[in-house]
Structure formats: structure tokens, C-alpha cells
Amino acid sequence: MSRVHDMGGRFGDGPVDPEDNATFEKEWHKRALAMTVAAGAAGAWNIDSSRHMRELLGSKDYGRFSYYEKWMAALADLLVDRGLVTEEELKAGRGDGVSEMAHKTLRAENVQAVLAKGSPYVREGAPPSFAVGDRVKTRRPARNETFDGGHTRQPGYSAGASGEIVIYHGAHVFPDSHGHYQGEAAQPLYAVRFTARELWGAEASEHDEVVLDMWESYLEATS
Numbered sequence: 001m002s003r004v005h006d007m008g009g010r011f012g013d014g015p016v017d018p019e020d021n022a023t024f025e026k027e028w029h030k031r032a033l034a035m036t037v038a039a040g041a042a043g044a045w046n047i048d049s050s051r052h053m054r055e056l057l058g059s060k061d062y063g064r065f066s067y068y069e070k071w072m073a074a075l076a077d078l079l080v081d082r083g084l085v086t087e088e089e090l091k092a093g094r095g096d097g098v099s100e101m102a103h104k105t106l107r108a109e110n111v112q113a114v115l116a117k118g119s120p121y122v123r124e125g126a127p128p129s130f131a132v133g134d135r136v137k138t139r140r141p142a143r144n145e146t147f148d149g150g151h152t153r154q155p156g157y158s159a160g161a162s163g164e165i166v167i168y169h170g171a172h173v174f175p176d177s178h179g180h181y182q183g184e185a186a187q188p189l190y191a192v193r194f195t196a197r198e199l200w201g202a203e204a205s206e207h208d209e210v211v212l213d214m215w216e217s218y219l220e221a222t223s
Helices: 025-040 047-055 059-064 067-081 085-094 108-117 196-199
Strands: 133-140 162-172 187-195 209-215 219-222
Touching: 025 067, 047 196, 047 219, 067 085, 108 187, 133 187, 162 209
Parallel strands: none
Antiparallel strands: 133 162, 133 219, 162 187, 187 209
């Protein structure tokens, strides 16, 4: 079963508007982004666990929340889950004393340098089992094989599809492990090209294709 967030390629959701270049539709969206970045500076979670927390939002909330409302709801859950804030503090709208994480505050004058530094996820890892040009098939179903209902970066619509490796990216942190605080478990990462018809059938254009980044454990060799 896939969660409500795994909606890529789903029929009936309408087209993506490539002309929508708005960075922040509303003023409070800036604060939502700032709060998420500032809270993340405490180091109590990682990008994969934060994505997973958004995936855990209830289906009704996920469907009705706007983009940044999803961010704020997941942030609140992360803060409580990781012990940085209590439910009582959230309800009251204020902290009870000074947090033991206060020394990790991300101050305004340091934000630009922190963001510019980035968070590279390339790691040393096992040599790749596949090479550019190899034909591969994705695992089915698209799910976390260690944690039931856990985080995975394999889109549901790619499950069981055959494609061709077009780029080897090197070894990268494995989200299915990292998102559950079980270590980086770096794996080879590939860009895999699929025809649109392989993914969605004869209704798709024969001229279209999709390229997905896929970790090695998502793939198996095919003739």
C-alpha cells in the first residue's frame, strides 16, 4: 500500500503548471521555511526523517493542507518526537524555561553561510553492481524492506518497471535507513531512464521518458 503522499504520475490530479514561479505565495510561508531550517540546525533529525514525518501526516490532513502547512505540521511532530518541545508547550504557544538545545540556535547572521555549505550525501561505499547501459528492473512493491510502512525514495509508479541505467552517481546515503535513524548505509545510486509507456502504458506518448534516481537495492538485473 502506498501513502497519500506518493501521488506522482497519478491520473486525475491535473497538469503541473511550469509557469508557476512563485517562491512564497503568502508572507507566512517565509517564516515556515525559516522555522524549519532553524529547528533543523539543532541536529535532532535529518532530511530523510523529516520527509518521513511529512509522509506520516493523516490522509485527511495531507489532502487539505497547503505545502507549507504540511511543513509546519510535520515540524511540530518532529519537535515532540525528538524531545525538543512538549505537547503542552505547543498547546500553550510558549516554552517552559530555556531549552537545553538553546546553544545550537541558528542566528540570522549565520544562515547564509550554513545554507551555502549545504549537506553533501556522497559517501564511500561498495562498488556498483551495474554499469551505464545495463538494463534493470525495479523492485515490486515500492516499499521500505526493513521498516513496515517506512520511508523510501522509490516512487510507487515505478514498481516493477524496466529501464536503462544512464548515469552512475557514486555511493550516497540510503534514505530507507537514514530516515529511521539507523545509519547512513550508503549504496550505489543510479539515474535510470524509463519510457513513459513502460510506466503508464499505451496512453503515454512514445516520445516521452522519465529519468529517476534509484538506489541499488531498488534494482535487479534484467536481460
